Every structure is written in structure tokens, then in C-alpha cells.
Amino acid sequence: MSVVNEISLSQPVKTHRVAEVLSRARELAILAVILVIFAGTTIKSHDFAHLTSIQQLFTNGSLFLLLAVGETMVIVTRNVDLSVGSTLGISAFLVGDYFTHNAHPSLVLAFVIGMGVGAFCGAVIGFIVTVTKVPSLVVSLAALYIIRGILNIIGLGVQIEPTAIPLSFQKIGFESWAGLPWIFLIPVVVTLLVAFSMRSFRPMRELYAIGSNPAAAQLAGVPVARRVFTAFVISGTLAGLGGVLFLSEFATVNATAGTGYELLVVASCVIGGVAIFGGSGTVIGAALGAILLQIINQALVVVNVSPFWDSALAGALILVTVSFDRLLSNRASLALRLKDSAAHGK
Template sequence: MTVLTQSPAKPGDAGGPAGGGRRLVDMVLRARELSILGALIVLVVATTIANPRFLSEQGVKDIFLNASILALLAVGQTMVVVTRNIDLSVGSVVGLVAFVSGKYASSGDRNLVLIALVGVAIGLACGLVNGLLVSFCKVPALVVTLGTLYVIQGLDHYIAHGEQIGAADLPSALLSLGNDAVLGIPYLPIITVLVMLVIGFYLRSYSSGREFYAIGSSPEAASLAGVPIRRRVLTAYLVSGGLAGLAGVLWLARFGTVVADAAHGWELKVVSAVVVGGVAIVGGTGTVYGAALGALLLTTIGSVLVVLKVTPFWQDAITGVLLLLAITVDRLLALRVTRVLRARGRKMRRTRDAA
């Protein structure tokens, strides 16, 4: 989509076509997020009618706990995808961080903050490698992150040597982070929501945050406007890697027992959550809130199928259908928005010529 570059008027000018385009895109995004929320509500109500125990206190807690890590990864992935890139290494980073931070935590009475810093530092290092190769070396993101996916997996297995980390080896403070709550709300969803709000506010309210969308909408126009494309793409990968590192620590805290292939295959779940949440795979549009809702929807579908005793095969099948549907809807909406903006531009030109 090129809605940010179709008029010389200032993007914030409500009277110009760019301002109208932004309002139109915002309206479409809100509609996508509301539709996801509506589908989620319908799914929960229908399942509760079929099995009233689905909405028990423990059932709701499990859904939010299970969705927290996926939503956190989806938030980081969103920053990458809006710049027309992708990060397929996040699942491997989670596995590596979960095991390495678990080894570090079990080697002595480690402080919780230090454990988290170790995990985030490993994630940032992985994000830095991805970001440098994509932004400065101009290697396609799909190739880079697919390669680092396998490299990180191999490194994880080399470090693990078939070893398993058990909950009995971990500090009680770390396990409390993954299972305890404040005012009845588990810590993990609180952390995810805080991260989502901070990044969502930054992308929406700061000019540097909006530059990520400008890059995804039209890299050529963004370059002409003076946007530091390489720096922004590198930043996106650093954020994605750092959040994957944090997710690895939370994975360790949540499950306690960790082996070398933790979060194996999660990169596809993360991309699915982002796309289902309304983030355009071609970049330029989408919000972290929609991505988080997409993660919650996919997690809820998995819980529903378990409650209804449906074979796990259907979870993957439904996820695939939702992914195809989301991409199709995104394409149709993009074409619709483009037509509307072109019609508005022609109307304004006719009005200006008549004057």
C-alpha cells in the first residue's frame, strides 16, 4: 500500500488526501481488530454453551498464560513485518534463551533480574545479526532468518547435549514469575500487555515510530523523505530479538522443564498470529494490538479444540484457513483503499481545476 505517499500534503494535515488516507486506513484497521475481537467472543460463547467449564477461573487463566508468550513474540514480529521484512528465527531464539538462561539460573542462587537480562541480551545479539545482514548487507530477510533459525537450533542442541533442565533446579522467584498472580491476574499477561502498550504508543505517537510504516508502505518514498531505512530495519530486528529473548525467559518461568527443542516451530505460529491480527504481510499497515488479538484468537482456538476433544490436526488446519483468509481479506481491503484514495484525488483535482 502507498497511502503515505500519494500526496505532497503533510501527513498530519486533516484536509489533505494523506490525512484522509490515514483516517481511512485507521478505520480499516479498527474494523479488522473489532472483527477479530467479535470472532473471539463468538467462539468463547459457543464453546461455553457446549461446555460450561470452559470459562472456569482456571480455564481463563490457562488461556491468558498460554497466549502471553505468543502475543509477546507477535508484538516484536509486527515491527519487522510492517517494514516489509520477516523474522523466522524467533522460535529458535526462544528455545536457545530458555535453555541457556535455565543453565545460568540453575548454576547458583541467581537474581531474577540478572536471569532476564541474560535472556534479553542473547535475544538482542540474535536480532543484531539478523538486522545487520538484512539492513546493511541487503540479504533477503527470508533467507537470513531461515538460515539463523537453523544456526540457532544447532547451537542450542550443541549446548544442551541432550540435557534437560527441571523445575527443581530453578530459583523459586523465577517459577513464581511464571505461575503466580497479582490481584488474581497472572504476571505473564501483565508483562505482555505493558510491552504491547509501550510499543503501540511509540509506533503511533512518535515520528520515528511512524517511519516504520513509511518504510513498509514505500521504501523508495521513505528514502526520498530522509527516513533512515537501515537504522529503522535494524531497530525492528533488535526489538524482535530482544522480545524473543524475554519470551524465552518467560517460557522457562512458565514451564520450568526445558529441553533443547523448546518452542520448536513457533516461528510459523507467530507469523500466523501477526497476519491473522491484521498486519499486512507486504508491510505498511497493522498494529501490535491486532497482532496480540490474533495470538489470543489462535490460542483460544487451540483450547477450544482440546475442550471439545477434537483431534489436534484440526488446529493446524484451522490456523491455515485463518491465515489464507486473513491474507485474502488484507489484499481486498488494500485494493479497496487504493481505489477510494484515487477517487478522492481525482475529485480534489477536479475541484481545484474548477476553482
């Protein structure tokens, strides 16, 4: 008996601590991988660290950053929003439409329109989810179709051309401030803001509580429906903002904008350590997950691997991260079991 206890006393406690540190260090781990890829490709090809390719990375990645941040808030509450790609598309299109129909468009109003459209979409989904208790997977899947369909009707055969977009607006897409392009800066600032509030504001902490144990959250007096609704609205708003940035970057938009983004966004979250069944994960992690998915794409070009490998690797990355997470948590719970029994045996 004593032998068993000695072993289980010393070992598992340590394993447990290691597991905890590791799970917290998720962001660091992804960051490290990003840096390794970045450094590796730079050594391979000195052009990689060059401004244009960084800029390209930033501009491509930044849209997904926004979407992943919003998605994280939803997934943390044990829901999912599959409509973000469509929402981004309709927002981009409507902002473009605003530009084509106004001789003297206001940039501020453009942002308001884009984010307002997104917020509205999010609110409708959030309302249906919280009132009918239908799983959000289904509701947002339906919303994906409906929003895309509406977009197709209003945008049937319409291509909004760069000539219609004011230059001042396009500048957001390529001008930079202190060396950082606006189109990158805005999503990063948003990410940091949301990350901060997810850590520091009471209502945001309740999002984690809801995802962790919905019944207990109800008993603890958390206004579950209101919080989940808010998460959807914010996710929609950020997707709308993504639409505005999409337009400023490409200066052209049609009814297919943002098609298929939703699964990449969920994948970014999963890679970034957001538990698909809610309760844990950080916005920073998801944002880094999005960047990692983007940088793989860029790096392949540089190291002369066919870019066709891009999504194959991304898929493998998702599978590896979720498997790794599970193995880690299995070890942690085994360690806990042994530790508990050791404590009892004392």
C-alpha cells in the same frame, strides 16, 4: 454521461469510507471473534470460563503475544524475522543454564541474560540485513538454523530440570497479581507499551514509512538502516523475554524449545492485519491474532471437536483473512477509480 457520474459519485465514496473504517476496525473484528468464541464455548460448557482454562489460555498465548509484537515491528518495515523460535529457545536454555550453575541466582540477572541473548541475536541479524542488503527472509532463515544448531551443541542431551529452577522464578509462571497471572501480565504490558510507542513516537512512525515506500523514506531523510536494525534488536529482545517466561512457565527446557514457533508468529501477524509487505498493521492486531490462534485450540477441546482440527482451522483462518483483505482493498481501489473519474467529469 450524467447518469454514470451520478452513480459513481454517490456510491463509491461510501464504499471507500466503509473500507477505511473496516480496515481500521480490524482489531475490533478479531476481538469480536474472540469474544464470540469465548461466549459460545462458555454456553456450551460452563467450565470454559473457569479460571484454570482462562489461565491456560493466557499462559499459552502470552508467549506468542510477545513474539508477535516484536515480529510486527519487523514486518512493518518490509522485513521478516524467522529466527524468533530459535532465539526464544536459546534464551530459555541459557537462563536455565545460569540457574543450574549458580547456587544463589538473581532473578533480575536472569531477565537480563535472557533479553540480552535475544537482543544479541536480533542485532546480528539486523546488522547482516542492513549492511549486506540480503533479504531478511534468507538471513533470518539461516539464523534460525545457526542459533538452533548452537543450542543443540551446548544443550546436547541436557534437560534442565524443575529442581534447578528457583521457586521464586517459577512463581512468575503460576502466581498472579489482581487475578491476572504474571506470565500474562508481562506480555500484555509490553504489548501496550509497544503499541503506544508505535503510535506516538517519531522514530516508530518511521518504521511504517520505511515499509510503505523504502526509496521515499531514504529521500525523506529517514535513517532506514538504523531503524530496521533497531526493529530486529527489539524483536530479538522480546523473543529473549519470551524465553525467560517460557522457562518460568514450564520450569524445564531442552534444546528443542520454541521449535516451529516462527511460522505461527508470522501467521498471528497476518491474521492480525499486518501487511506481509510492510507499511501497515498494528501491534494490538497482531497480539489479538496470536490470542485468536490460541483460543481456537482451547475452544475445540470444550465443544468436543477433535483438537486435531486446530491447525487446519488456523490455516483456513489465515487464508480467509488475507483473501478478505485483498477483496476489500480491490473494492476500495475500484471505488477510488470511479470516484476520481466522477470528479473529473464534473
